[in-house]
Amino acid sequence: xxxxxxxxxxxxxxxxxxxxxxxxxxxxxxxxxxxxxxxxxxxxxxxxxxxxxxxxxxxxxxxxxxxxxxxxxxxxxxxxxxxxxxxxxxxxxxxxxxxxxxxxxxxxxxxxxxxxxxxxxxxxxxxxxxxxxxxxxxxxxxxxxxxxxxxxxxxxxxxxxxxxxxxxxxxxxxxxxxxxxxxxxxxxxxxxxxxxxxxxxxxxxxxxxxxxxxxxxxxxxxxxxxxxxxxxxxxxxxxxxxxxxxxxxxxxxxxxxxxxxxxxxxxxxxxxxxxxxxxxxxxxxxxxxxxxxxxx
Amino acid sequence: xxxxxxxxxxxxxxxxxxxxxxxxxxxxxxxxxxxxxxxxxxxxxxxxxxxxxxxxxxxxxxxxxxxxxxxxxxxxxxxxxxxxxxxxxxxxxxxxxxxxxxxxxxxxxxxxxxxxxxxxxxxxxxxxxxxxxxxxxxxxxxxxxxxxxxxxxxxxxxxxxxxxxxxxxxxxxxxxxxxxxxxxxxxxxxxxxxxxxxxxxxxxxxxxxxxxxxxxxxxxxxxxxxxxxxxxxxxxxxxxxxxxxxxxxxxxxxxxxxxxxxxxxxxxxxxxxxxxxxxxxxxxxxxxxxxxxxxxxxxxxxxxxxxxxxxxxxxxxxxxxxxxxxxxxxxxxxxxxxxxxxxxxxxxxxxxxxxxxxxxxxxxxxxxxx
Numbered sequence: 001x002x003x004x005x006x007x008x009x010x011x012x013x014x015x016x017x018x019x020x021x022x023x024x025x026x027x028x029x030x031x032x033x034x035x036x037x038x039x040x041x042x043x044x045x046x047x048x049x050x051x052x053x054x055x056x057x058x059x060x061x062x063x064x065x066x067x068x069x070x071x072x073x074x075x076x077x078x079x080x081x082x083x084x085x086x087x088x089x090x091x092x093x094x095x096x097x098x099x100x101x102x103x104x105x106x107x108x109x110x111x112x113x114x115x116x117x118x119x120x121x122x123x124x125x126x127x128x129x130x131x132x133x134x135x136x137x138x139x140x141x142x143x144x145x146x147x148x149x150x151x152x153x154x155x156x157x158x159x160x161x162x163x164x165x166x167x168x169x170x171x172x173x174x175x176x177x178x179x180x181x182x183x184x185x186x187x188x189x190x191x192x193x194x195x196x197x198x199x200x201x202x203x204x205x206x207x208x209x210x211x212x213x214x215x216x217x218x219x220x221x222x223x224x225x226x227x228x229x230x231x232x233x234x235x236x237x238x239x240x241x242x243x244x245x246x247x248x249x250x251x252x253x254x255x256x257x258x259x260x261x262x263x264x265x266x267x268x269x270x271x272x273x274x275x276x277x278x279x280x281x282x283x284x285x286x287x288x289x290x291x292x293x294x295x296x
Numbered sequence: 297x298x299x300x301x302x303x304x305x306x307x308x309x310x311x312x313x314x315x316x317x318x319x320x321x322x323x324x325x326x327x328x329x330x331x332x333x334x335x336x337x338x339x340x341x342x343x344x345x346x347x348x349x350x351x352x353x354x355x356x357x358x359x360x361x362x363x364x365x366x367x368x369x370x371x372x373x374x375x376x377x378x379x380x381x382x383x384x385x386x387x388x389x390x391x392x393x394x395x396x397x398x399x400x401x402x403x404x405x406x407x408x409x410x411x412x413x414x415x416x417x418x419x420x421x422x423x424x425x426x427x428x429x430x431x432x433x434x435x436x437x438x439x440x441x442x443x444x445x446x447x448x449x450x451x452x453x454x455x456x457x458x459x460x461x462x463x464x465x466x467x468x469x470x471x472x473x474x475x476x477x478x479x480x481x482x483x484x485x486x487x488x489x490x491x492x493x494x495x496x497x498x499x500x501x502x503x504x505x506x507x508x509x510x511x512x513x514x515x516x517x518x519x520x521x522x523x524x525x526x527x528x529x530x531x532x533x534x535x536x537x538x539x540x541x542x543x544x545x546x547x548x549x550x551x552x553x554x555x556x557x558x559x560x561x562x563x564x565x566x567x568x569x570x571x572x573x574x575x576x577x578x579x580x581x582x583x584x585x586x587x588x589x590x591x592x593x594x595x596x597x598x599x600x601x602x603x604x605x606x607x608x609x610x611x612x613x614x615x616x617x618x619x620x621x622x623x624x625x626x627x628x629x630x631x632x633x634x635x636x637x638x639x640x641x642x643x644x645x646x647x648x649x650x651x652x653x654x655x656x657x658x659x660x661x662x663x664x665x666x
Binding site: 081083087131147149153156158172184270272273 | 370374446449450452514517533535538540542544549550551552554574575576598655662665666
C-alpha cells in the first residue's frame with residue numbers, strides 16, 4: 001500500500017480484524033468505531049478512508065465561497081468536470097439512507113429484521129468486490145466521477161472503490177425496455193426537472209446493499225435519485241425507495257451533500273487485488289478453495 | 297467531414313448462432329476423457345455470470361447427492377432464446393457431459409434434456425437466436441477529421457468478436473482456440489520469442505489447460521492486449537474536452553481503463569511513480585494520421601496479459617496501434633517489448649468488429665462468486 005492509502009489501510013485493517021469483518025471499505029469503519037478503539041472513526045472522519053484529508057483535492061476545513069453551478073451552453077447544469085478546467089470528482093456523501101429515522105421507515109417486518117441483523121453481521125457484498133449500485137456508489141471510499149458524454153446522450157458514474165467498473169445513465173429520453181436483466185447497477189434513465197437530474201433505475205438485483213449499513217431491498221425495487229448541483233462544490237442527493245418487496249410504502253431519504261474535489265482523478269483501484277480473505281472470497285492466492293460448488 | 301461521412305450504413309445480417317464462451321476453456325475445469333451421464337431433479341438455477349449453473353439432486357445411496365451442471369453464461373443463453381424460466385424447478389433432467397477434474401460434483405452440460413418433454417434445454421437454441429449485426433460504411437469522424445473510436449453521435453455500439461483468441465507473433469502459423477489454448481502444446485516455442493523461463497512457464501500453463509488463470513480464478517483484470525481478446529468486447533468513450541479516452545470493458549469485471557492524450561508522463565495520478573505498477577498500466581496516447589497510438593508501461597505481474605497465458609514482467613512496455621479502417625473494423629496491432637520475458641520486441645495483430653446499436657453485454661465476473 002502506498003502514500004495516503006497507508007494510514008487508512010492500516011486503520012481499516014485494525015477495524016477489520018477487530019470486528020471479524022473483511023473490510024475494503026474504510027467508510028464502513030465509522031460504524032465499527034467502538035470495536036476498534038476509535039480508530040475506525042478516525043479513518044471515517046478523515047474523509048471516507050482517505051486519511052486525515054492528506055490526499056488529493058481539498059481538505060475538509062472551512063468551506064471556501066463556491067463558484068456558481070457550472071452550465072453547458074444549453075443552460076443545463078454540468079454535473080461532472082467543467083471543460084477547460086481540470087478533472088474533478090465527488091467525495092463520498094451518502095452514509096445511511098434511514099439517517100437515524102429507523103422508526104419512520106416503512107419496513108416490512110422481514111426487512112427490519114434483515115436490517116437489524118446486518119448491524120451485527122456486516123458481511124457486505126461490497127467487501128467481496130461486488131459492484132455497488134445506485135446510492136451505494138456514493139458511499140464508496142475515494143468518491144465518484146461523473147463522466148458526461150453529451151454527444152452520446154449519456155453519463156457514466158464511476159466509483160473509485162470496488163471492482164473498477166461503471167454505471168450508465170441514459171439521457172436520450174428512452175423508456176425502460178421489457179424484461180430488464182437483473183444486475184448490480186440496474187438500468188438507469190435520467191431526465192431533467194429544472195436544474196435537477198432525476199435518475200430512475202430498474203432491474204436491480206439483490207447482490208448488493210443500498211448503503212454501508214445494510215438497508216435492504218428486493219429486485220422489485222424502483223429507485224429514484226434526485227441530483228442537484230447547487231453550486232460548483234456541492235451536489236445535493238436525495239433518493240426515493242419504492243420496493244413493495246421490502247417496504248409497505250415508498251419512502252424518501254433526507255438530503256445528502258456530496259462535495260466537489262477538484263483535481264480528483266479516477267485511478268486504478270482493483271478490489272480483487274489485496275482482497276484475499278479466504279473465507280469471503282474464492283480462496284487465497286496460494287490455494288484454490290474447491291469446496292465451493294460453482295467456481296473455479 | 298461531411299455529415300454523410302459520419303452517418304454510417306448499418307446492415308443486419310444473420311451470421312449464425314451467437315455462441316461466445318464466457319470465460320474459460322472447457323478443459324480448464326472438466327476432463328474430456330471422463331464422460332458422465334446423470335439424471336436428477338432440478339433444485340435451483342443460478343442464473344449468473346460467468347456460467348449458469350443448474351443444481352440438481354441425483355438419487356443415490358445412502359443419500360441423494362447435489363450436483364452442479366455448468367452450462368453457458370446468461371448472455372449466450374439469452375441470445376439463444378433461453379431464460380431462467382425455461383427450466384422449472386422440480387423438472388427431471390438427463391445431463392451428458394464431462395466430469396470436473398478436481399473430483400467435485402460438477403458436470404459440464406454438453407447435453408441437457410428435460411425428461412418430461414424429451415427436449416433439450418440450455419444447449420443449442422430455443423426459437424430464433426439473436427442475429428449478429430454488422431456495420432458497414434466509412435470510418436466515422438470528428439468535425440476535426442480525426443476518426444471516432446466510438447459510435448457516431450447519438451448512436452451506440454461496441455467492439456467485439458476479436459479475430460484472435462490468444463497472442464501469437466505475426467507471421468507464425470499455430471492453431472489455438474478462442475481462449476488461447478494451443479491445439480498442440482509442442483507448438484509453444486513458436487508462439488513468441490520467449491526466454492527459456494518464460495517458455496517453460498507458458499508450457500506449464502498450457503499443459504494445465506489455463507486453469508491457473510488469475511482472471512478465471514479470482515476475477516483479476518485482463519490487462520494489456522488481453523482486454524481486446526475478450527468475448528464481450530469493450531467500448532471506447534472519447535472525451536476530447538478532457539483529453540482522455542476510456543476503454544469500458546464488457547468482459548472480466550466490466551473494468552475501465554483510461555488513456556490520456558494530454559501529454560502527461562506515465563506516472564500514477566495519485567502519488568506519481570509510487571502508484572505503479574498496476575493491472576492496466578499507465579497509458580498515454582497520440583494520433584499518427586488515422587492511427588491512435590497508445591504507449592503503456594508500469595504493469596504489475598499479478599495477471600495474464602494474454603488469454604493463452606504468455607508471461608510478462610514489470611518491464612513490459614506496449615505500443616498499441618488502433619486503426620479504424622471502416623465503420624465496422626478496428627485493426628489492433630500491439631508491439632510487445634519486455635526484456636524480462638522475451639528475447640526481442642515482437643508484434644501481434646488482429647481485428648475487432650463493431651457491433652452496432654448495442655451496449656456491451658452486462659458481464660461481471662464476480663456475479664456467481666460467494
